[in-house]
Amino acid sequence: MKDMIPVDRKMSTMQDSKISARGVQVYYGDTHAIKDVDVEIADKTVTAFIGPSGCGKSTFLRCINRMNDTIDSARVMGDILIDNEDIYDPKVDPVQLRAKVGMVFQKPNPFPKSIYDNVAYGPKIHGLARNKADLDEIVEKSLRKAALWDEAKDRLDAPGTGLSGGQQQRLCIARAIATAPEVLLMDEPCSALDPIATAQVEELIDELRQSFSVVIVTHSMQQAARVSQRTAFFHLGNLVEYDDTDKIFTNPQDPRTESYISGRIG
């Protein structure tokens, strides 16, 4: 590829790579949205994708759990491996993949059902609970992990849509982690939230790092700096720079990264 950008790939420091993407290209019809992206995402780490609007960071995120399959015009090329298995292999059922790779969306989108049913839905369809007691336990554990249990335990039968915005987003996180995923993708999870709710969700993301590999797309560089250990900067469909968060923000290698974090572009 002519527009391939050389990326500084210092992966030697990471032993346990959870997701590795090699030469990923995404087209929407004729639009080339992702251009030859290579990335290694470590387990039990928060990796942030930053970049200006339309740079392809969300598109790339949606490739990791094959949500792009639902868009007719989208075509994905290249390899994405999770635990060394190619998720775009014809033998892979995307439905099974999505149980392993949970996702939290930009806008809180709880099901119009009770709080309990929201969290219990995933375990139910994947057969993770053998009986009601099991299910109750999963629901409680997930809500506790999502720091929603204390607020919601007395009204598990209340509709999830009746919660406040921040609570709804935490409910969505609880719903995503209830299926016991190994990777958690978050697409701008705080963009619809106020600063207090954002702080709560960020704190939560930091805790989730203990159990999952978390990939978060964010518009806010401060957020990336606060929650992530590794940061990838996307620009016009290219992965410009990918390194430890500290390094990206203090000593960026690429002039475009520097321009973006200092506010000159984007």
Added chain:
Amino acid sequence: MTDAISDLPKGKPATGGHASLLSESPLMKKRNAAEARFKLYGVVAITVGLAFLIFLTVSILRNGIPAFTQTVVNVEFTLSQEEFDEAESKMLKTAAYTEIFVNNITAQFQERGLDVEFDAGTIERLLGKVGGDLRSFYRENPDQIGQPVGFELSTASRVERYLQGKLTRDMVVDGRFLEAADLDVVDAMVDAGIIGTAWDWNFITGTDTGVDNPGGAGIGASVIGSFFMMLVVLLLSLPIGVAASIYLEEFAPKNRFTDLIEVNISNLAAVPSIVFGILGLAVFIQFAHLPQSAPLVGGLVLTLMTLPTIVISTRASLKSVPPSIRDAALGVGASKMQSVFHHVLPLAMPGILTGTIIGLAQALGETAPLLLIGMVGYVAREYPDSLTSGLLDPNSAMPAQIYTWAARSDEAFFEKAWGGIIILLIFLLTMNIIAIILRRRFERRW
């Protein structure tokens, strides 16, 4: 600052950006006038619409309500055991009963000092076959013999119209149905106070009669015919329509072929209903040899007609479910089908139900396709006695029955047609109310 103020033309109202807020600018006046005119058009349009609605309602009620009542002659009658035995021993038994009845009425008239000549023929023209009615009553209830029994005998429709003033003496041509002299007897009955009006249950529960007996005609059998048709329509069009919409909206690939199907469905919704009628005639009756005039065939034809309505409304309500819900379901690893059936369909349910009921209501009032499959003009004299006979035996339907009555020459049927319209409208209103209730309930749940 002072310079700017002194620049303003003195004495004249300020224009443009410097205008005072206290006076309207010419452009603003124009815009306000346009708005006022538009509001006026709206009020006029609604007033005209309401006026038509009121006119329609009043005329339906005024013309239709008499169909629910009938004119009756109340007679108290005592039959002794001897009279019963004597009448039963005669050759012409009903004629004997009629004679006893005539004598009884004559006696009642004489008691009140009224003097009218009449015979068994008059009674038959005015009240129908009274002798037969009396005989069957006493044969069934022999314990009533010797006791005074009050009879309520319905009069011929002509008598009713004479009493309503719609039929005058000079209009009467002596004949099989009525003679001018018979009206004297009616007058005498009025004077004797034995004639009155009663609620006519027979109109609602009864069956249709031949062309010569408007008084006895009822809409009941046609209601049952309509019911079976709606049953067929509901059982076929709801599952087929909803399944087709879900497939087209959620699963089908978007290509030229599905586009073609979509255009065709929209066009089908606009096809005149008589076209479906002739299609039904050709396919269901002439090709498949299903029985003519059967509610099953009517239901099949109306299903064809209702399907596009249901498909369009179902697709619209599926489309209106926010995509974030689909994403959420797919994101936790639901399959496409699980996301549709667990999340999208329940949210689309109120819209689907409303569309279905509106489609059904449309089908209930549809007449033209029934013309072609033989339901119009069929005289529904009998109630079906089982589910299969309800579906397969010839029957009429409410709108077909109304059309049949309106087309008959006897003016008395006209009143029945208006009455039938009231019944039909009651059914339609009920269905719409059910649609509203269902929609409310489902909306509250989600």
